[in-house]
Amino acid sequence: MNAYGEWVIDTALTQISRWQELGLKFLVRTSVNIAAIQLQQPDFTQRLTTLLATHPDVEPCYLELEVLETSALDDVQHVSKIMEACIAMGVNFALDDFGTGYSSLTYLRRLPAKLIKIDQSFVRDMLHDADDLAIVEGVIALAKSFNREVIAEGVETIEHGTALLKLGCELAQGYGIAKPMPAGDIPEWISGWRPDISWQT
Structure with missing residues (x-):
């Protein structure tokens, strides 16, 4: 795992911890983008384990790793094993920009990501x-x-x-x-947000 990618995940875990200290009840996961090259690093699972251990108050299920540039994955079988090891720890995965890559169906079939993101285009x-x-x-x-x-x-x-x-x-x-907002504004937004009446079932 490269230093920048590690810093991003650590920062996300720190923020989740702060929200929990404020009494924020999580209904959704916090998603962090990771590059394909980062996911394929031989020490990715080990470094993620270490990061999670430094934030024992954060349940891994609140962290979601969003895989970017899936078309750049060299060894799908190897990546699948890495993802499975991380999932065993409780971490979730999402495949970003689904539908834009030439091998999307292969990734859907072979990668154990829980969430598929439909590209905004x-x-x-x-x-x-x-x-x-x-x-x-x-x-x-x-x-x-x-x-x-x-x-x-x-x-x-x-x-x-x-x-x-x-x-x-x-x-x-x-x-x-919602539009992008500072992390400190999230608790108030969550407590006050209501879906449009046409979205309510």
């Missing part, structure tokens, strides 16, 4: 582009077939969220939910 125009809508529908159907959760990136409007809910996608991120 498809979500953004799905309301008026039939092809993008078909891709979003297809990714959601694939995720369900492989017993994976699915989250849509780039949900900018209430209409986007409504359409995704109708397709069976209940997780989303984007300005339609």
